[in-house]
Amino acid sequence: MPKQTKTYTKILEAALPLFAAFGYKGVAMRDIANTVGITAAALYNHFPNKEGLYLKALEYAFEAQVVGLSETLGKARTTHERLTAFVGFWVETFGSDVILRALLQREMTDADETRLALLVQHVFQPIYAEAENFLVSLSGRYDPLMLFTSIAGLVMYHFETAPIRKLLSGFHPGQDEHETLIKHVTTLLELGVDIA
Amino acid sequence: MPKQTKTYTKILEAALPLFAAFGYKGVAMRDIANTVGITAAALYNHFPNKEGLYLKALEYAFEAQVVGLSETLGKARTTHERLTAFVGFWVETFGSDVILRALLQREMTDADETRLALLVQHVFQPIYAEAENFLVSLSGRYDPLMLFTSIAGLVMYHFETAPIRKLLSGFHPGQDEHETLIKHVTTLLELGVDIA
């Protein structure tokens, strides 16, 4: 199983959108092979089995996704800027990459031990580590991990519920624009609901 | 296909935890049948096919889940009490019912048109309709649906990320207690991050 062939990468890149859209069981080895332009049997020259292919595809999708957070946080001077940068990071990272977001969502619902560890190692732990100081500096009032989860959830749930909100009575397309979302979340975090 | 037999309900109740845990494709008709104590063929006396069974199971799980929200909101006198009640509603409804939450999560990632409509009709639209006035009264500053999504996300993302957070460095078991979560979310909503 040579790892650095061009085909190897082509397979991963063909597999990712499929797994993201239809899930592990929803994708057949034939589907991936067809997309690449080879037969299913040829896949086994590069990967031991379907499970192995999927795992490598996940790693490939997740690695090097967290670049730039500490830079972005460092550049920002005021707390307001840093908060906006942090919220913006979530919105841009997962708002622009539908595949990454879908994979993440599927992994969270399926909750396989091995793959969750991968997800933590490549995505959540690095982000959390870089953000922890900032989170504490934001407010000593809150548990850092809970605040982390809350900010992430504020952003991510808007994406997760997008197909649902389209059907709700209060929906307006403008709600899904990145700029609007960033502003909404940062304002809510800074000012709260502002009970009179 | 008689609908009111006892077996009919027993099938749905056997199927729901299976679908919640393993997803639509992860559950075989034989699995459901075995759990009930009949054979797979017998299932077709009650449902036209697997898809039909799944749809009825979803309806069964979702209907009458939204009881009590307007009562709860009505009882609360101060805005603080109403906010706590609303957050508490999310936490209790979905925090105590793992199956309901898993089904919801799976439906949101798979995003089938027909089933999303079901979900909106039975779950989200009723809650949103009952909460809209309250949301506007909370703060005129925010778009009601965005605020609705934000509050829901604050709660739900803590549940969704539970398996992940267990592996993160800042984790502490107390973070998963309902009381802690309610307090965290309401405080965050009322006061924000409190930038000095």
Add this chain to the structure above:
DNA sequence: GTCTATAGCCGGATAGAC
């Protein structure tokens, strides 16, 4: 490294006896 062919298994669904 890719192909064709196929083994072997599993899952949905039906037929027909009871």
Add this chain to the structure above:
DNA sequence: GTCTATCCGGCTATAGAC
């Protein structure tokens, strides 16, 4: 309404030629 038996299609994975 449930059973046994079975069909059929789809899927993973392997064997072996090129």
